[in-house]
Amino acid sequence: MILGAALFAVPATAQDVAAQASTEEASVDEGSIVVTGSRIARPDLEVSSPVRVLGREEITLRAPTTAEELLRDLPSARPNLGPGVNNGSDGSSSIDLRGIGPNRTLVLLDGRRIVPFGLDGITDLNTIPIALVDRVDVVTGGASSVYGADAVAGVVNFVTKRDFTGIDLSANYRITERGDAAAYQADLVTGASFDDGRGNAVLAFGYTKSDPLNQDSRSFGVAALNTVDGQPQGSQTAVPAFLLGPVLPGVTNNGLGYVINPTTGAFQTATSQDLYNFNPDNLYQTPLERYNIYGSARYEISDAIEMYSTAMFTSNKVSILSAASGTFTNPYFLPLSNPYLPDAARNQLCSAISLSAAQCTAADNATSATDPNYREVPVTLARRFVEYGPRFQSVDTTQFQIQAGLRGKVTEGINFDVSAQFGETNQNQTRENWGSYSRVQQSLRSFNTTTCSNTANGCVPINLFGPAGSITPSMLGFIDLDSYIRRTVQQTVVTGSINGDLFGATSPLTDSPIAFSIGAEYRKLTAESNPDGSARIQSEVLGTGARTPQDFGTYNVKEAFGELIVPLITDTPFFYNLTLEAGIRYSDYSTTGTSTTWKAGGSWEPVEGFKFCGMYQRAVRSPNIQELFQSPVTGLSSLAVDPCQSTLPVGNAALSALCVATGAPAASIGSIPSPSANQINATTSGNPNLDVERARTITLGAVFAPRFVPGLSITVDYFDIRVTDAITTPAQGDILNGCYSTSLNPTLTFNSFCALIGRNPINGSLNGAGETLGVVLASSNLGIIDTSGVDLSINYRIPVGEGALSFGFNGTYLDHYTFQATPNAITRDCTGYYSTNCTNPRPEYKWNLRTTYSNGPVRASVLWRHISGVDIEPAAQTPRPPLTTPQTGGPNPATVFDAYESIPAYNYFDLALGADVADNLELNLLVSNLFDKQPPIVGSGAGGTAFNNGNTFPTTYDVLGRSYTISARLKF
Template structure:
């Protein structure tokens, strides 16, 4: 088996350390028994230290995706390189549609996309969002040599945000020659086509003193609609019934639906199936350029630079927009309503018959008989077509630095980097509320009372599809915003050996690294008037107000790694420590540190451990986002339906929260399983802190050549976590649990004295938790009161078996999560979410975190042909959250069995310069589980399943051709 060796990271300003003798990143062809036994133990280059001595070994465990894995899996974007690693929970990616921000994100250990760092050659990348999240779509996949993931905290090495760890994309170094590759993939159903092509050129010059390389790439991913898959063609409620959105057609007024056959309002209504319009795979088009150069001016002085530019366009698609239960001022002289509708509206508002008739005959708003009544309207604007959102990101970053030997023992590295990202959001087919309100005030079928702006009246009645194209053109105005971020980093470090001799006679010298860093972050969100106004763009939930902010940080850091014993009464022992002091302009000073070591009683068995204190300073969104009202997931409202009128305590709570007394008994259920939620930034937030430790072993027995086993226990506790309450944290303390059904809830143990009751504000017209800007819904403020704890074990086994035809290699990675607990505040539920799913668990974790996860690969390397690889991914069975109320949920939705997926790939070495790779993914066309579209949060639980955890595309095929010369 070949060994991975220390690689200089091209233009990387931070040198990489050497890990323990651990599992190789990928299995290689076995070269025969004798050669394998004679070779040195396999090693991995890891992220996690600035100390550069290749003889020193760090104590932090690492997950590695190597070059062979990257090539044979035919990944088209960076998120695919990480998502199947045990311990990595899917973040926002191309399977998230409703709730996506148009970017792909990493979520380590399920602690959130904002609690890890994504690095490129060990350096920070300009974030793409106001929450300091790096968009994985900007990573130049064609140049990635390997990906190294260190979990459990790395703030002492890389600074804040690395609470859960880091993912470092290490690029190919000193590339020479040319490489052209193209990948084409498609699903068995004939949709979801993926295409990626890259051209990379590199050359050395001046007798090898310099190198320059450039890579140009293009990627295009076609969409897959939920309507084109059986599981998602119909929306299911948690009780198993086919129930879509209450914003439907024909029009509903104050909860009753218009009957076009009779011209009256009836108390029952049909729901709207919104799923078929949504994407299971969001379309993406990306163009990227990456260039790097380095030149050795003289001994001890090497200049280097690199730069990247990415333009990515992501599209989202939702069901048609509509009037989603807001309160409208409805004129009683509207020319499109019948006398029966007018009489119903008058009765709802206590208007006598004579006044009602006179209002209906009024000619315009100046008529003294003119009357408008507050009316809740639900109407799906199908005539307008599906809602579409396009995110266009333009990102660039440049690096420049100098490095070299300071002395015979020490190296230096000084660099600066600057990057900017602009992410433009453009919404079409959504509609503007103010213009719909203007169009409702009509003198006749063709004339608005206020004809400015080219107003055309809107007909919400008729047969349910009578909104004219002229009216749509009036109120269907585009809206959007631009999120801009910038990052400046200046870093200087010295690393190497402290002395020529080791400690206490050890042959390996002491390794050190010291340095200083300055970072400056800036961000802004600039919205047009429509997008920045609360409740103006129909169907958007929260507005996107304009705001800006920034902060800077000055840091000093140091590391030391001391070999204590070598080849004595034990084989080896090493200790290490690191310290970083940070001074933030927004939160002041903070200190992070690490201490650890490893001991090898005899060659082939090593124990390792490390303890770390990490911090995360609040990001710009958490500090400065204005308070706005958006949406949260809630299947049923305790105040809805008839039962509330039979329970005096429950009734009093509903009224105290703003529900009119007359609405009790008829408050409608949440629209499409969503309710209003009000939250925003908090400028008084402080840093959150994490304490983590890992304890593990590495076993490479000499009596079983080519076998490597690693196992590491991890424990991470985040205190003073920046969190907001979940919906359950607000609903349950106030109302208790539901003893009825989801359609007809019966909350029999409400507690009016609970402070949580004061965090709910209802629609003043009908008492619901839906409506316009006068309905705050659930109040979910950000605080430093949260606590997060996760612990478990990562294990990996690799083994290479030589054969007559080449070799068989096996690589098995296992993650066991013992616990992942989240408590938003001391009074909130301390919920356990490992192996469980619900709205509240999704609110924190995002995707499902199974108790067990396995990723195994068997590869047959065939001399003269190439390789055949079979990968098995296993997801442990999960269940509905134990702390949540299961009443009214279909039994089949309360658990998901374990899932196995198999991928088969084959690489054929056509010639010395060309190879072809063929792949079949989800080999047995495994269908995803059906748990309804209302059991989790909207972003993650979509199309009746969890599309980022379970494969929703079905069997698909891919082929890659690569030419090198």
């Protein structure tokens, strides 16, 4: 049962769910409730999989503006995409149960699938009408045989209010103590019953808006910090421009490159003071504006048949802000006759390509590309277009879904449900102030300040060598490029099932009949990405870090499923209840063929209030459209230190040779630039030859609700999930360490890992456009994911005076999480670590403890959120055979600032106060992060690009600081 709005533990019954469901507007028909984790609707039965329930009271206390805010702190979940992700965001929010990937968590609305957001099949939580949600069921033990193979880690089911009557108007407003990051939400729900209660209709409208929060709005985000030394750092795409290649004879290169001396016009050694601070124009909170409409209706055609339908429409706009665009580390061909190139710098470039003084002068005086003295130098020239202002990226998404069905009784004990649904997501992504690579190249090919070599399209020569302001509006006007991407996802689902008593059959030792469910389902999913011409070309849109290919994919699946719950013994000494449970699902995918998913388990309650349960499940997940059909894309990943940068390979002939073998020019050894802004290229792609992945899930639990301690319930659940033939890509550390580390490659010879590295042909770095693939992260079925741990839930409610005091504890202990990408890679242990390989922190302990006192119309509640301490993944050691042995492969500790090598345990406290000030008016105040706890600082290269943002991990730790939310709810 829900105690004091805390999470309660199960196995859950339909009676439990009915008891905690909203009863303010209408009664609940227990026989209509299907507990998440089973398709059998019978109130006396219990499921053996662990289920957690967030009731309406808990939702009210947390005052979330989106479903992602409600779920991100669940101990069983790992934060994923959401408003705390800026670089790397696609505009969606998602949940990752057990941390094995959001593509292995299924999100449902009233037990039905929701049309996905993108080609990866993941549901956008921004589409959930949170005001209409009565409770959230979270199955954390896998549910593939019941709902489909993508429920490997579990299911999150948002259950809406049923038979709502009246008007419910709610609103909340959040503001931080510093007066920023405001968020607004207003919702109107109306409902009415008709024809003497045979029918009911509900219509809900919602509006949500959250403001952006720039990183320089917080002291810890004013400047990017280097994970190596803790000092301010920035991007080599700066003003004045950085020259990152070729190597200039006689000028020291410390790994940063060269910049022009404004007095002499010559290139000189760059320093950290020359780097560009990109933090101010990046975001800790991405702004969201959302409109949603939801409607549902049902009507009893007869005593045995009910017709029902639902429809939802959501319009989301997420705006992503980034620092000003620039040439970044793309390669260009620079004519020595360029009018803006200072003479001293020209002479240095001539020396770099071995031109004599006379040849250099002749090249400077060339007046056309056909002049025999015309010469171009391949350069990596990084200039920030500060004159442009920040880059904008808006993601406008509309999603609609309609469903209609019939349900009712076949006989007194057998029910049926047949439905069909169709949904579509349309996403329009617009990028402004980014610029065109090809037009910059065209503008560089000029011989005077007014005319380009190619004048066909009104080319304006550009000055990349001057200070801020030297790029004029007309120059920007020529290179300006707005880029558009449209993505469309369509989903069709037709399903039918019959459930109830198995013709009255019972075990000899009980009067409870065997319950069953059988059914069939057809699903079709189609997804496509249609970018404009510029977005399809690698690096044509400056600053994207990746092209967007035109991709299309579709598949369909036909499934049949069945489920049995068999009460064996009831009301017998030492067998108050003994029940077996089994289920099976047979699938036929158009892409991967046939597969079977099944489960078997049961529960034993020796005496009332003491129960033991367990479930063994086998799941088979077919690859999604992105995993199968995505074209190769070169994007960005985080790296603090490149093994070939600067002087690292100097004096090590084998390492130097390996750097050259992986694409670095021989002349660049000793001066290869360090990763630009702690980022390198990473190339990913789908694999049409992928097959299914297979998962084994074990859950064992115990529930203690002793009658002699009224109000107390304790649940302990052990989980063990192992995914084999996993669809994965290697961690970049697997590849870089496997090639350049003597512990993994003792002789430093070219091997299979080295073949997956492609360096910049101009300067040898892992940055740049064109041929620079960086680290190639190829998809395969060669991975293994393994995780286990224990969930603990304790709820206790005691009377205190005229009121009641309740405690609700929900925690997870992570025993281990390991990942092996291929048989040639180590089995990486990420338990309690963070790194560019393990990405955001994976704490061993995470818990929530809510304490609530209520007395009539007044209530006060404190939520304690705990995240245990984590460390950076320890350095790579000599592999311990066999490679299936869990081990770490993190960065060299000498390359990590001491203060950034660990994060202590974090404790957050939230205070909620509420009162029913009138029969129909409720007011609440929430103070989040009560003690204004600041996030840990780890620099900008300690974790993955998407999650290590603004020197910290904003999806894991609070960056807003103390904030206040005022909520009001008016009911009629």
